[in-house]
Amino acid sequence: MxxxxxxxxxxxxxxxxxxxxxxxxxxxxxxxxxxxxxxxxxxxxxxxxxxxxxxxxxxxxxxxxxxxxxxSPKVVVEALRSQIANGTHYGMGSGLSVELGEEIQKTVPCAEMMRFCNTGAEATMYLVRLARGYTGKRTVIKMAGGWHGYNTELNKGVHAPFDGSESAGILPEEQAFVKTVRFNDLEAAEREVKAAGGDAAAIFLEPVLGAGGCLPADRDYLKGLRELADRSGTLLAFDEIITGYRVALGGAQEWYGVTPDLASFGKIAGGGLPLGLVCGRKEIVSLADPTRKERLVAIGGGTFSENPLTMAAGLATVRYLRKNxxxxxxxxxxxxxxxxxxxxxxxxxxxxxxxxxxxxxxxxxxxxxxxxxxxxxxxxxxxxxxxxxxxxxxxxxxxxxxxxxxxxxxxxxxxxxxxxxxxxxxxxxxxxxxxxx
Ligand SMILES: Cc1ncc(COP(=O)(O)O)c(C=O)c1O
Missing domain, CATH: 3.90.1150.10 (Aspartate Aminotransferase, domain 1)
Known part of the structure; x- marks a missing residue:
């Protein structure tokens, strides 16, 4: 063959x-x-x-x-063509990024406030930081087989036997507060939250396990996780980098009717150009506001964050999807x-x-x-x-x-x-x- x-x-x-x-x-x-x-x-x-x-x-x-x-869909090609003539990289905000942010606010249930970055791996890294900064807790509970990009903390338990780091270059200490549990198993999540003894900052999962098998969560499971998070003072966070704008306009959170506190997006939201996005409840994401007097939960940004090419492609795509x-x-x-x-x-x-x-x-x-x-x-x-x-x-x-x-x-x-x-x-x-x- x-x-x-x-x-x-x-x-x-x-x-x-x-x-x-x-x-x-x-x-x-x-x-x-x-x-x-x-x-x-x-x-x-x-x-x-x-x-x-x-x-x-x-x-x-x-x-x-x-x-x-x-x-190369027509709407994206046209948006990119006209943007290239007006500059490919500003290193500053633009009307385009505000417009894309507003479109996302309108369409994604949890997206009261957000930050753009360049990749999904960055978005999920920021998400962990926000969850810890907001709750003051350390432990992040992720799923066996859950893939959140190549950032250091979450690169754990992706492949069988699902209990260790995915790279010899990552120290066990760097992932000491990341715990892996079985997907679609509410009791396993409950046990891990209990084991964290009040230290669980977030339960973090893809509503459809992607690299881990294209396996959808059961609706009752996600509802159960929402209740567990509320009961235990833990944040519920969805990685919607695959499901965002794919399974429904508002992502899996709309499809399942379960709204997380935080979510990461990428892929389609950037119209197929490099994008990462961390979004969620305003009181959590606003901790990254550099004008705050209190200690900042620095999630920063990058040279190319909100670059106008991605913003133009994302805006053309999300607008098209919303209209149709x-x-x-x-x-x-x-x-x-x-x-x-x-x-x-x-x-x-x-x-x-x-x-x-x-x-x-x-x-x-x-x-x-x-x-x-x-x-x-x-x-x-x-x-x-x-x-x-x-x-x-x-x-x-x-x-x-x-x-x-x-x-x-x-x-x-x-x-x-x-x-x-x-x-x-x-x-x-x-x-x-x-x-x-
Ligand atoms: C669910 C999920 N999260 C995060 C990522 C990482 O995104 P990126 O490859 O843009 O870093 C991916 C990439 O495939 C993904 O599928």
Whole structure:
């Protein structure tokens, strides 16, 4: 099977060899590596990407799920074109950032006040700082499999066995007050809050576990976490960097009807350009106000925070989504359901146990029993999952192996039917392989 992949991707293979001499592991994000080597992209448009060899793929990776209107949508391209002529970097605030902030305030239930930064990893780092500064407590409770970017504190318990640091360069002391609990397990969170003995600053989670398996939280679980947080004087914080502006206009907090105290956003909110955003209740976020007389909860900023290109792209995207919310989110939800049901049906028809999890336009196919949390997901058949993704690539569909897919408004019903059809071919192949072995 990789044979076909290798035959079609000689240009990517050559670039990968060169990249390996320049970048550690030949990539600039660990998630982008897969065996035997990743494709290198030469251009993108709508629902498609093209690799170095000119192969066209229907793209479901969508730039780490940051693109909900497809690649280079007209509204964003036009906004960027006119902004480039007016300056690419001010290093000061602008009307654009105020307008984007106001749009976000209007659309995200918890966003009474916010700060922009450049990446999700920065936003979640600031979120932890705000939670600790506001509560005066130290412990942050996160989920096993929860991914919040490469910042030092939260880079813990992401991969099995879910109890340690993800990097030899991070000291255990730096993560001493970050605790990991099982996702979708209210009692586990209750136990950890109790164990913290009044020191729990925040319960922090993705409402749909992303890298941890594209696993949606149960509604009652999130409601239970909200009550637990209120009962124990702990903040509830959502990482909406994937779910923000994807599962609903107001993110997962709107979809579930559970409002957190703090939230991080990124990806779609920046129109597909680099953005991080930390937002939440005014009395918490205003602790970062540098004009305050009391001790500041410094969350700072960066050289490129509120850069006008991201602001223009984000504003064009969020405005478009707000104006078209009803049709966009209905269509994305329907497309997601068609995808999940179609793929599972294609495998089940041939007796292969597969479960496509997700919410709205997010999906990931698992081979084995349906997982409810990252621990269960880590025991599934990863080899088949990766092989499936490679086979899809040979058929002109790109899903980053082992990672969730995100459907955009540029995808058509035919695109989804093609994905289902190719899944059926993979099912046939797996059945044949089972017979032979
Ligand atoms: C849920 C979640 N949080 C945080 C991040 C980190 O964002 P960034 O990659 O922009 O640092 C990601 C990135 O994929 C994410 O999926």
């Amino acid at each position: 990789p044979g076909d992949y290798v035959r079609r991707t000689a240009g990517s293979r050559r670039l990968y060899r060169r990249a390996s001499r320049v970048f550690a592991g030949g990539v600039n994000h660990n998630a982008r590596y897969y065996e035997p080597y990743p494709i290198f992209v030469s251009r993108a448009r709508g629902q498609h990407i093209w690799d170095e060899d000119g192969n066209r793929y229907t793209d479901y990776w969508m730039g780490h799920m940051a693109l909900v209107l497809g690649h 919310a009803r049709t966009v989110y209905h269509a994305l939800e329907k497309a997601g359901e068609r995808t999940r049901k179609g793929i599972d049906g294609a495998f089940r028809e041939l007796g292969i146990e597969a479960h496509t999890t997700g919410l709205g336009s997010l999906f990931l196919t698992h081979f084995g029993p349906e997982p409810k949390n990252a621990e269960e997901m880590s025991r599934e058949d990863k080899r088949t999952q990766k092989e499936y993704a490679l086979r899809l690539m040979s058929g002109g569909i790109f899903i980053l192996p082992g990672h969730p897919g995100g459907i955009s408004t540029a995808h058509t019903e035919k695109d989804i039917d093609d994905l289902v059809e190719l899944s059926g071919m993979q099912a046939q192949y797996l059945r044949q392989r089972k017979r032979i072995t």
